[in-house]
Amino acid sequence: MCGWAKERIAASWTGELEPGDQAKLRQHLSECAECAHEMTQLTAMWDRLTDMPAPEPSRALQVRWEATLESLGGVVAEKPGLRWTWAALWPQQPVWQFAVAVACLVVGLVVGAQWQRGAKNEVAALREEVASTKEMVALALLREQSASERLRGVDYSTRMPRVEPEVIAALIQAVNSDTSVNVRLAAIDALSRAAGQPQVRQSMEQSLARQESPTVQAALIGYLVDARDRQALGALQQFAKRPNLDDTVRERAGRAAQQLIEFR
Amino acid sequence: MTAVARGNLSDMSELYQRRHKSLFRFFFRLTGKQTASEDLTHDVFVRMIRYRHTYTAGDSFDAWMYRIARNALSDQVKKHRWELPTESSEMEKVESSRPDPFETYAKQQDLALLHRAMRELPEDKRELIVLSRFQGLSYEQIGQIVGAETGTVKVRVFRAMKEMSSIYADLQREKAS
Numbered sequence: 001m002c003g004w005a006k007e008r009i010a011a012s013w014t015g016e017l018e019p020g021d022q023a024k025l026r027q028h029l030s031e032c033a034e035c036a037h038e039m040t041q042l043t044a045m046w047d048r049l050t051d052m053p054a055p056e057p058s059r060a061l062q063v064r065w066e067a068t069l070e071s072l073g074g075v076v077a078e079k080p081g082l083r084w085t086w087a088a089l090w091p092q093q094p095v096w097q098f099a100v101a102v103a104c105l106v107v108g109l110v111v112g113a114q115w116q117r118g119a120k121n122e123v124a125a126l127r128e129e130v131a132s133t134k135e136m137v138a139l140a141l142l143r144e145q146s147a148s149e150r151l152r153g154v155d156y157s158t159r160m161p162r163v164e165p166e167v168i169a170a171l172i173q174a175v176n177s178d179t180s181v182n183v184r185l186a187a188i189d190a191l192s193r194a195a196g197q198p199q200v201r202q203s204m205e206q207s208l209a210r211q212e213s214p215t216v217q218a219a220l221i222g223y224l225v226d227a228r229d230r231q232a233l234g235a236l237q238q239f240a241k242r243p244n245l246d247d248t249v250r251e252r253a254g255r256a257a258q259q260l261i262e263f264r
Numbered sequence: 265m266t267a268v269a270r271g272n273l274s275d276m277s278e279l280y281q282r283r284h285k286s287l288f289r290f291f292f293r294l295t296g297k298q299t300a301s302e303d304l305t306h307d308v309f310v311r312m313i314r315y316r317h318t319y320t321a322g323d324s325f326d327a328w329m330y331r332i333a334r335n336a337l338s339d340q341v342k343k344h345r346w347e348l349p350t351e352s353s354e355m356e357k358v359e360s361s362r363p364d365p366f367e368t369y370a371k372q373q374d375l376a377l378l379h380r381a382m383r384e385l386p387e388d389k390r391e392l393i394v395l396s397r398f399q400g401l402s403y404e405q406i407g408q409i410v411g412a413e414t415g416t417v418k419v420r421v422f423r424a425m426k427e428m429s430s431i432y433a434d435l436q437r438e439k440a441s
Contacts, residue, residue: 003419010418010425014396016403038426045429049397052378057288061302065280068310155299 002028005035012039013046060141060152067136135164142170147180154186163194172203175220181213188219195227205232208239214246221249225256233260280309286399287333293394294337296383307336326401327408334391334409377439381432389424396421 008025011017017025029036138160141153154174157167174187194200201224208220217239224232239245240253284305291301311332312319319328382390395406396417403417410417 006422007415007418010422011403013421013425014403042422042425042429045425045432046397048374048378049393051375052382052398053375054289054398055292055298055301057285057302057305058298061284061288061305064302064306065284065309068306069277069280 002032002035004028005032005039009035009039009042013043058152059144059149060137060156063140064137067140135160135167138167139170142174147178147183150174150178150180150183151186154183154190158190158193163190168194168197168200172200172207175204175216176207176210181216184211184213184216185219188216188223192223192226195223198231201227201229201232205229205235208235214249217246217249218252221252221256225259228260228263230260230263233257236260276309276313279312283329284309287329290330290333290394290399291337293382293398294387294391300340304333304336304340307340308333311336324405324408326399327405330395330399330401330405330409373439377432377435380435381428384431385424385428389420389427392417392421392424393428 005025005028008017008021008028011021012025029039135157138153138156141149141156144150144153154171157163157171160167163171168191171187171191175184175191178184178187188204191200191204204220204223204227208217208224211217211220221236221239224236236253236257240250240257242250245253287308288301288305291304292298295301295304308329312329315332319325382393385393392406392410395401395409396403401409403421404414406412406421407414407417412420
């Protein structure tokens with residue numbers, strides 16, 4: 001394969017081949033079988049790449065960006081440009097030139113120190129604002145129509161360093177009333193991080209009585225046992241007596257009640 | 265971007281609308297991960313705000329943006345110890361989730377092979393193909409991004425295509441046998 005042709009063939013794929021080189025390349029290909037073969041084969045591969053579909057980002061990205069931009073509004077202030085014409089101010093006398101230079105150095109050191117401090121504060125604020133956007137994204141996604149987007153919202157909530165009260169409330173609401181069993185299960189799982197909070201355990205306990213899906217019921221029973229919530233004993237015993245309960249769930253509730261008694 | 269560099273964030277919003285999909289696709293084609301690509305896209309725009317003073321008016325904005333994008337990806341690869349490409353890429357899900365009654369079985373198979381060939385390419389070569397073929401950047405811009413002469417970039421893209429073609433042919437033979 002001729003080195004000269006490699007560059008030209010690559011340029012021909014992107015339409016960057018110079019007009020003068022086009023004729024030269026054609027001429028070369030008519031004389032060099034190896035280059036002609038490479039050109040045909042690789043150009044076909046280059047064209048075939050068009051068939052590879054372009055993926056789309058989810059709506060979560062847009063929501064997250066809007067939240068970031070909104071939160072950054074107050075952080076990034078316009079920085080006025082310094083448009084000095086030093087030449088006009090520059091003195092003619094060497095003594096004054098030296099004096100101005102020293103003065104500039106001192107001013108530069110002071111201003112530089114101030115500016116650096118300001119920049120550090122700005123970056124810190126920026127980081128803080130970006131961190132808080134995950135919470136906003138989780139909340140926004142949990143309100144979406146599509147179950148898969150709500151699942152993404154639950155997933156976002158698990159990526160936050162700590163679960164904020166607003167997110168906890170949205171997750172509890174999802175456990176209680178989301179139309180998708182998958183979202184309910186994911187929300188129960190996400191709330192395990194907040195199992196140390198009595199009001200969360202209490203909400204899970206109350207939610208158990210509302211659930212109709214055996215899978216969600218079983219997940220909630222598991223949650224209460226894992227949280228070692230002794231307060232839930234009465235609710236579990238009551239729940240086990242519920243008519244039309246799935247046999248496996250009833251057995252599990254009974255076993256869970258026994259486990260809670262043993263924890264005592 | 266010049267306006268953004270002066271601190272005008274409303275222009276940043278417009279910039280985002282124009283570029284975020286393209287940037288997302290860049291990351292997706294390199295990583296094959298949907299969520300990670302979205303995180304990276306977001307990260308790049310935040311970095312663009314943070315480092316807006318490093319943009320010089322008159323320079324190629326794309327080159328500047330993709331340099332930031334490459335740094336963001338490199339940081340994530342180091343942080344999460346990712347291996348690129350991924351074995352269980354989400355790229356193929358894009359195919360299977362696209363209901364197209366006119367798409368033949370053979371074409372789907374061909375696309376799957378193309379994806380595999382892309383995945384099996386070394387990272388630097390895959391990046392060159394993504395930048396030149398999918399992101400629509402000129403060789404000069406790619407040179408500014410990867411720090412190489414335009415002529416060198418052309419030769420590297422040629423070699424990357426040749427390697428991809430060879431991997432693709434091997435995969436076809438493997439499938440036929």
